[in-house]
Amino acid sequence: xxxxxxxxxxxxxxxxxxxxxxxxxxxxxxxxxxxxxxxxxxxxxxxxxxxxxxxxxxxxxxxxxxxxxxxxxxxxxxxxxxxxxxxxxxxxxxxxxxxxxxxxxxxxxxxxxxxxxxxxxxxxxxxxxxxxxxxxxxxxxxxxxxxxxxxxxxxxxxxxxxxxxxxxxxxxxxxxxxxxxxxxxxxxxxxxxxxxxxxxxxxxxxxxxxxxxxxxxxxxxxxxxxxxxxxxxxxxxxxxxxxxxxxxxxxxxxxxxxxxxxxxxxxxxxxxxxxxxxxxxxxxxxxxxxxxxxxxxxxxxxxxxxxxxxxxxxxxxxxxxxxxxxxxxxxxxxxxxxxxxxxxxxxxxxxxxxxxxxxxxxxxxxxxxxxxxxxxxxxxxxxxxxxxxxxxxxxxxxxxxxxxxxxxxxxxxxxxxxxxxxxxxxxxxxxxxxxxxxxxxxxxxxxxxxxxxxxxxxxxxxxxxxxxxxxxxxxxx
Ligand code: PLP
Numbered sequence: 001x002x003x004x005x006x007x008x009x010x011x012x013x014x015x016x017x018x019x020x021x022x023x024x025x026x027x028x029x030x031x032x033x034x035x036x037x038x039x040x041x042x043x044x045x046x047x048x049x050x051x052x053x054x055x056x057x058x059x060x061x062x063x064x065x066x067x068x069x070x071x072x073x074x075x076x077x078x079x080x081x082x083x084x085x086x087x088x089x090x091x092x093x094x095x096x097x098x099x100x101x102x103x104x105x106x107x108x109x110x111x112x113x114x115x116x117x118x119x120x121x122x123x124x125x126x127x128x129x130x131x132x133x134x135x136x137x138x139x140x141x142x143x144x145x146x147x148x149x150x151x152x153x154x155x156x157x158x159x160x161x162x163x164x165x166x167x168x169x170x171x172x173x174x175x176x177x178x179x180x181x182x183x184x185x186x187x188x189x190x191x192x193x194x195x196x197x198x199x200x201x202x203x204x205x206x207x208x209x210x211x212x213x214x215x216x217x218x219x220x221x222x223x224x225x226x227x228x229x230x231x232x233x234x235x236x237x238x239x240x241x242x243x244x245x246x247x248x249x250x251x252x253x254x255x256x257x258x259x260x261x262x263x264x265x266x267x268x269x270x271x272x273x274x275x276x277x278x279x280x281x282x283x284x285x286x287x288x289x290x291x292x293x294x295x296x297x298x299x300x301x302x303x304x305x306x307x308x309x310x311x312x313x314x315x316x317x318x319x320x321x322x323x324x325x326x327x328x329x330x331x332x333x334x335x336x337x338x339x340x341x342x343x344x345x346x347x348x349x350x351x352x353x354x355x356x357x358x359x360x361x362x363x364x365x366x367x368x369x370x371x372x373x374x375x376x377x378x379x380x381x382x383x384x385x386x387x388x389x390x391x392x393x394x395x396x397x398x399x400x401x402x403x404x405x406x407x408x409x410x411x412x413x414x415x416x417x418x419x420x421x422x423x424x425x426x427x428x429x430x431x432x433x434x435x436x437x438x439x440x441x442x443x444x445x446x447x448x449x450x451x452x453x454x455x456x457x458x459x460x461x462x463x464x465x466x467x468x469x470x471x472x473x474x475x476x477x
Pocket of ligand 1: 079080146147148149150192194242244245246271272273274300312
């Protein structure tokens, strides 16, 4: 493909995406294909000779499009939002166009330096304590990782190395193995699956402690578990607090958990993957209070902040723990930037780095902080509107409502709500997923798409109502 063809293909692809987005509201949110559908449509081997871009683009429409779940449809209400915006798409495209791999400062100074600047912009937008920022005097700083899962894992590994060092300083006769085999981590039973996975990957059992009736891990439950483990000869090491849990968007109280973690010398990591964007709004910032007790904090601009996947923002109070834990040098990696920029490869798992800061920069510049705040407030208002509709019908019960997420059910036996969800799924007009709250089966309704409007919420509610009518007919009139 030569440059001229690239221009044509690229422009046609942008047109295709623009058309897709303009028609997304009219497409059934869920595909109707069966498992294995692609196998019948694709040749069994790669073509021997290259094909035209026109043929390939046609096949995207014929083969790929029918197998897409439309995450950015206003009728998508599953999981949490995954971000999508035109500035971020163009940022991704340009990053691919430059095609550098930012494994060191010299590998592309703009990669590292824009990332440093963006993490400062973001940190200031959230009013993170100064000590977490790259621009502070101290050893703290921010970096972009691929996912919240990676962040939780990387911080667990750093916490492990810190604990080994700390204990060996006091007891030099202890071996690394003696210590590592006894380390233990904690989070609540409401934390994301990735938290438990970090424990599995890092060979540090993750105790999922019972949350209270509001979905929060409390200091007393944590302390109790720590005391029991210490009595068994185990070594408490790492705690993951949640700001915006996956099941119900519950918030742990960092001012409650933090002092216990600090006193017991545990690494406190804060996972705010979804809800973190809301801390840019003054009215929600208080939920982040107590973050000064934490060693690390993370949220995903790729969830609620309009930056396409992947872009997970992580800050640490002392990056030296990461660098010391993950620093593997080679002669071919050294360059001389006089210590004026971080070597981000030591802050992460992989050596190579994508230019994620570019799409973040585009979004921050083209939306501005106010644009992001407006987006968050709009989605919360839509969720509250949905909540009011659920509350207006006696057959339903709102179980939780927080940020852009409402969990609700039909009153009575769980089978009624399961039946409702099944019927709604079969129709494929909207997409919602199940959840659990206080051992009851609930439907999780999240406002996800950037283009969701009040009329889409009405549409979703009508879907629930029409199907509920077949399960629990309305007694009124
Ligand atoms: N933490 C929370 C609270 C989440 O809701 C999620 C995903 O929904 C994650 C972590 C995992 O995010 P990622 O896909 O970036 O690893």
